[in-house]
Amino acid sequence: MTMTVSGADGIDVAPEKSDEKKPRANWRTSLPWLSVAGGTALIALHAIRYGGWLVDDAAITFAYSRSVSEGLGPVVQAGAAPVEAYSNPTWLVLLAAGRLLGLFDHGTVFGLPDYILFPKALALLCCAAILVAGHLAARRVTKHAWLVTSLFGVTLAAIPSFVIWCFSGLENSLYALVVFSLAVLLFRAVLDHRLSSARVALAAGGLAAFAALTRPEGLSYGAAYPVVVLLWLRRTTIRQSLRHIGLSVGAFALLTGTYICWRYFEFGRLLSNPTVAKGQDAPGIEALTRIGELVGYAGALAVLVLASVVGLALTRTVQWRRGLVALLVPLAIALADYAVLKPDWMGVYRFATPVWALGALISTLAAVEVVRQARPRTRALLAAALAVATIPSAVSFAGQSEQFAAAPTFPACAVADRYGRIFNAYADLAGVRQGSLLLADLGGSSMTSRLHLIDLGGLGDSRIADYIHDNDAAGLRDYVFDEVKPTFITTHTHGSGFHRIPVDPRLARDYDQVLDSPDVEGFPGGDWIRKDAVPSPAVLAELRAYALRNTARVDRAMNMSNLTAPGWTNNCGPTLRPGQTRLSLG
16 A cells, blocks of 8 residues: 655655665666657757748847947947847847857858857757756656657647747747746646745746746746645645745846846836837737637647647646646746737747647646556547647648748848848948938848938837837827938838828938839838938939849848748858948848
């Protein structure tokens, strides 16, 4: 007969067997590492499919990491005013550290540009760490932890949304790792009766703060530890539990509050500039229907079957049920975050990265547990049902991966050429030594432009962010034409319907058009230069001739063609530097 003991949280579990006799090392002891390495390799193989693609917004943080590492402070380019155009401080710190160590934004490594290689290598390390954390969770509840880890790795590697955004150059991989680590901490703490301990409380608060400093919505994870504790609150431990909740919330508030105070003194805002510009509204109850988008993406049949399996797992032992609930709390927070955030123009469910990691672990843990405890005949039926349910999802994922590889979201390389290098050439031809450029795409251009950039999207300009937030298009136009008076202006579809700069009469009055590029929303589009910056009609003609020769091939790249052809690693060239004029895409 097996004796049980009762832990501090009231969970009855069998005591762990003594491991006085340790088995000799054999191939079985290598299974955990093989499962982690195999899953990491599969994720890497999927990521290679998208080549050297980096989304343009990622290059904004790249530019800030350059400025910080060079001692210029948190500015998007040398000489710019401090404006918090990024919303991922922890990711910025990692990139800046890489640059200080000579690993990022210096040149090439084995022929590969380090501005591509380094963030993707960081992403791969984060994915490997997620698999390690998943294994630590699995080994706590099953003898077949390597199998759970293997299935977990295969699942993550199969989800295009997860792989695409982890390797986009953005902070998604780090954010997923931090949220996932918090979930695993809570899971193991519940099973090990350590939930009501100061160490766990402080660690949970610290991880939640890390999440909040990696993505703005990460603030919501400050509630994860308190919710899990309150779910298992006992009358005899109310005071102790509340004290540890206070510790966790205090650690979270101290870390996030310190950064917010620094933000206020440095930038004069309590919120990051992107948060102000994007103007997140209070969500209504209808926002929860957006979770259905993720169900449709993952496959309704697979989600239904896996949800049923999770439901069955919740009927198992008290120990298992409480641990599983500890994982479901962060998943619920991740789903709520996705639902309430404004839909993202970048597509492919960018804000759902933690959902895929947590959902994959919960599903594989539950599936292995339910199949293991089933009778042999039932076990075979369950395994077959799970396999059949995932086939439509696998087929759909393969198609979505192929589609994205052919047309990835707004690449930083194209922006570096189109709004960085081409406008550098405009300035050289016109003899503009110190000028400015009003544009809507800040990423790649901030790495290559020698002009002072004015961000029409509001991410890098606090005044424009306020105009956008207040829905004051007239004020924005007055600011542009009467105060800023940029040397160059470029517009396209994004935002034209709001700011209407292309149809403001001051544009025709003060500027000559260099390139005509009709806007698909019906607004004039293209490139302009201030009339007082044009030395002669001959120079204007030379500018127009240059634009016709060069912008068409870059615009083809802006339409996402041939970005994963052979030689993908050098799409942006070996370096990204202000003042470059030689184009790399075509």
